Amino acid sequence: MNTDAAVIEASLVKLAERGIELRHGLYERFFAAYPARRADFLCPEATSVRMTDETLQMIHGLASDESWVWPLVAELSYTHRAYGRLPFEEYETFVDLTVTTMADALGVDWGEAAAAAWGRQAERLKAMIAKAQTDWERVLPRG
Numbered sequence: 001m002n003t004d005a006a007v008i009e010a011s012l013v014k015l016a017e018r019g020i021e022l023r024h025g026l027y028e029r030f031f032a033a034y035p036a037r038r039a040d041f042l043c044p045e046a047t048s049v050r051m052t053d054e055t056l057q058m059i060h061g062l063a064s065d066e067s068w069v070w071p072l073v074a075e076l077s078y079t080h081r082a083y084g085r086l087p088f089e090e091y092e093t094f095v096d097l098t099v100t101t102m103a104d105a106l107g108v109d110w111g112e113a114a115a116a117a118w119g120r121q122a123e124r125l126k127a128m129i130a131k132a133q134t135d136w137e138r139v140l141p142r143g
């Protein structure tokens, strides 16, 4: 069965087989896009593991129609308010870079099916993050 969940899972298995830690390339690219953000990461060696893994889990969870994704995204959006005002554009970039870093890491093992599946689920994740940010701002507006 060639569902998005199966395709995404196959990419994750390939990544693990190659022994590549996505977070290094992902963070390099993210900080290249937003150099001033580097200072907000007090413990990147630890938090980059969690931030990257949770993004991958959310994308895979969405593809599998898991009901825990929305509560996790809502929580993430709430806890990240502690790091200051993070524009949606930065989340958008982080999710997009997760997919492009994955594509580069897989090289020849990245094909049209992977691009389509990851692209579709990344769009869903970004839409969820946008909704969570808007909802929190509505119920708990910041001055």
Ligand code: HEM
Pocket (backbone or CB within 6 Å): 037, 040, 041, 042, 043, 044, 047, 050, 051, 052, 054, 055, 076, 080, 083, 086, 090, 091, 092, 094, 095
């Ligand atoms: C889907 C996207 C994202 C996910 C799933 C995510 C998830 C996480 C997680 C799980 C942590 C660790 C919390 C902990 O261990 O206590 C974290 C920390 C953090 N995140 Fe994110 N995050 C995302 C996007 C972003 C973006 C776009 C920014 C923008 C700068 C950001 C800024 C931070 C900062 C500043 C920390 C604390 C880092 C530190 O103290 O070293 N996150 N994030």
